[in-house]
Amino acid sequence: MSQFENVTVLKKANVYFDGGVTSRTVVFADGSKKTLGVMLPGQYRFTTDTIEIMEITAGELLVLLPGETEWKPYRGGMQFEVPANASFEMDVKTITDYVCSFVSASS
Template structure:
């Protein structure tokens, strides 16, 4: 999907790591949320509250997922899933564009 329709977009940016990672929140009619963001080169650690699906639309990075001992490469056109209540690391090699989908845990 190259575009989203019938959504509400937050005007206020989510800014992390002194601007190294920024995003905007998109809310769909059914209440589901995604963020559209950009990551500058660097190493970042995030903690999740819910399951997150990270779709990399452009860029190049390595990801260390919870319970894993090896970093795995991801580029534009790939995605990975992070479990709820987990910590993961990203080593961003080039400016990376992403869509993060938040999955409700029932």
């Protein structure tokens, strides 16, 4: 899907790591949320509250998922899932564009 229809976009940006990661929240008619963001090269650690599906639309990075010991490469066109209440690490190699979907327990 190259675009989202009938959504609300929150004006305030989500800014992390001194601007190394920024995103905007998109709210759908059913109440579900996604963020559309950009990550600059660098290393980042995030913690999840819900299941998150990270779709990489452009760029290259390495990801260390919870319980894993090896970093795995991801690039545009790939995605990965992170369980709820977990931490994961990213080593972003090039400017990376992403869509993060938040999956509620009732989904």
